[in-house]
Amino acid sequence: MTFIEQWLRSDIKNLNAYYVPESKNLLKLDAMESPFGVPSDLMGEFLKYIEQAEVNRYPDAESLKLKDTLRSLMNISKESEILLGNGSDELIQLLALACNEGDLIMSFEPSFVMYEMVSKYAHLKYHGIKLDSSFDINLSEAIQTIKSKNPKLIFIAYPNNPTGNAFDYDAILEIIKTSKALVVLDEAYYAYSDRSFLSEISNFSNLVVLRTISKIGFAGLRLGLLIGSKETILQLNKLRLPYNINVLTQASANFLLKDKKRIKKNAELLIGERQRLFEELSAISQLKVLPSQTNFLLINCDNAQSLHNSLVENGILVKGFSSDSGLSDFIRISVSVPNENSTLISAIKDYYG
Numbered sequence: 462m463t464f465i466e467q468w469l470r471s472d473i474k475n476l477n478a479y480y481v482p483e484s485k486n487l488l489k490l491d492a493m494e495s496p497f498g499v500p501s502d503l504m505g506e507f508l509k510y511i512e513q514a515e516v517n518r519y520p521d522a523e524s525l526k527l528k529d530t531l532r533s534l535m536n537i538s539k540e541s542e543i544l545l546g547n548g549s550d551e552l553i554q555l556l557a558l559a560c561n562e563g564d565l566i567m568s569f570e571p572s573f574v575m576y577e578m579v580s581k582y583a584h585l586k587y588h589g590i591k592l593d594s595s596f597d598i599n600l601s602e603a604i605q606t607i608k609s610k611n612p613k614l615i616f617i618a619y620p621n622n623p624t625g626n627a628f629d630y631d632a633i634l635e636i637i638k639t640s641k642a643l644v645v646l647d648e649a650y651y652a653y654s655d656r657s658f659l660s661e662i663s664n665f666s667n668l669v670v671l672r673t674i675s676k677i678g679f680a681g682l683r684l685g686l687l688i689g690s691k692e693t694i695l696q697l698n699k700l701r702l703p704y705n706i707n708v709l710t711q712a713s714a715n716f717l718l719k720d721k722k723r724i725k726k727n728a729e730l731l732i733g734e735r736q737r738l739f740e741e742l743s744a745i746s747q748l749k750v751l752p753s754q755t756n757f758l759l760i761n762c763d764n765a766q767s768l769h770n771s772l773v774e775n776g777i778l779v780k781g782f783s784s785d786s787g788l789s790d791f792i793r794i795s796v797s798v799p800n801e802n803s804t805l806i807s808a809i810k811d812y813y814g
């Protein structure tokens with residue numbers, strides 16, 4: 462055994478690190494990234510702005526200007542407070558660190574894998590309640606499980622990843638009302654969905670909303686936000702590492718997120734393309750495309766594994782699922798710009814001949 466193997470916590474030794482597939486020279490449609498980079502007409506001004514960032518200094522510890530920029534972009538009310546993270550992943554971990562050792566984290570399955578991962582990092586238990594056959598919440602089962610297991614923290618991705626649907630709003634309200642847990646509504650895909658729990662924060666002291674700029678064009682900046690009451694954020698902020706939002710991220714986001722109109726227009730374009738992809742792929746008899754409120758589509762398909770491999774051979778990377786995920790008959794694709802979507806559609810048509 463190597464030194465590190467005998468030294469390390471045994472439960473960590475048995476984990477696999479988060480897997481990111483090789484994507485060099487591939488059309489990248491696997492990770493819900495936006496296809497839109499910094500617009501060329503803004504590049505000069507953007508670089509001038511970045512030039513003023515003082516990389517020899519620590520960043521603004523409170524990211525005050527950035528919080529104002531985000532408030533304006535996402536219409537966050539003055540009554541709520543914001544905690545920033547190096548991606549929302551960091552905030553998911555921070556929430557786990559706020560629990561007592563041995564507490565239970567609950568979520569639904571299938572959903573975002575980091576909820577279970579962070580529970581392991583932080584010595585917590587985890588329970589995933591199975592979604593029903595249309596990937597919605599079975600409310601009576603959920604309420605019963607919550608009552609018997611008494612979770613400390615409940616993560617609900619709204620809309621859900623990897624299924625793409627938004628769960629029933631009233632079912633979630635019921636969960637918030639009947640549970641003593643802190644309920645985290647993870648709205649990573651808020652820009653592609655028509656409902657949000659932001660306005661409910663003032664109604665429930667056990668509700669917080671998580672958002673990120675990763676799915677609206679800025680995954681490379683690593684910036685997520687937790688929105689909650691002033692009292693909640695005041696306490697959780699004690700767990701944040703100092704200066705976690707670096708100088709270049711603060712400067713870039715302050716500049717790029719000001720362009721609210723373009724961000725909105727890009728999201729609208731992707732919503733339109735989502736509809737086109739849905740219709741064109743639904744016409745292929747070997748596929749069943751699930752309705753989506755996100756910038757991706759989950760597709761049930763004949764020979765999913767073989768289709769996935771064939772797409773990679775043809776230069777297109779989409780997300781496939783392992784056999785233990787319960788989703789091995791599915792692929793998940795990011796919605797992109799029209800020509801890239803058309804490339805994908807043709808490749809799938811070719812595969813099924």
Ligand SMILES: *Cc1c(COP(=O)(O)O)cnc(C)c1O
Pocket residue numbers: 493547548549550551573618621622647649672673674675680683684685
């Ligand atoms: C992509 C995603 C995240 C991660 O966001 P980052 O800000 O990039 O860390 C969180 N939650 C869900 C549901 C996601 O799909």
